[in-house]
Structure formats: C-alpha cells, structure tokens
Amino acid sequence: MQPYVTPAPGRTPGTSNIVHRADYRLDITLTEFRPKEYHLLISKWIPEHGWTSSSLFLTEDELERVKQSINAVK
Numbered sequence: 001m002q003p004y005v006t007p008a009p010g011r012t013p014g015t016s017n018i019v020h021r022a023d024y025r026l027d028i029t030l031t032e033f034r035p036k037e038y039h040l041l042i043s044k045w046i047p048e049h050g051w052t053s054s055s056l057f058l059t060e061d062e063l064e065r066v067k068q069s070i071n072a073v074k
Helices: 060-072
Strands: 024-035 036-046 050-059
Touching: 036 060, 050 060
Parallel strands: none
Antiparallel strands: 024 036, 036 050
16 A cells, blocks of 8 residues: 655645646535534635635534525626
C-alpha cells in the first residue's frame, strides 16, 4: 500500500473542485457531524494567499435557508 503524502501548498485537494482554474479554485464540503447538525466547509485558493477556509456549523433549518438563498439566484 502506498503511504499517504500531504500535497504541497496550492495543490488541489483530493475532491474535484467547483471552480478549477490556474488563478482560482473553489471547493465546498458538507458533512453531518451530529444528528441534524452540519458542517459546511468553503475552501478557496488564489496564488497570492494559497488555500483559505471558512467553516459554518448549521442546524437543519439554517442549512435549508442557505440552500434557498443559493437557489433563489438564477
């Protein structure tokens, strides 16, 4: 089995990104960390700063409002 190697700074995480360009990358991960509570992780990469992340801990109602806000923009 091949040993795990931590990627160098600025490399794409293992998942596919929502945006994947040479100048900008965006990755969003949603996981349930407790029953009916969620962790939303938004990671972005730009050459000047590397990867930066924002974490949101949401209840089901808050997550539904986020989804509605995203779907409202068309």
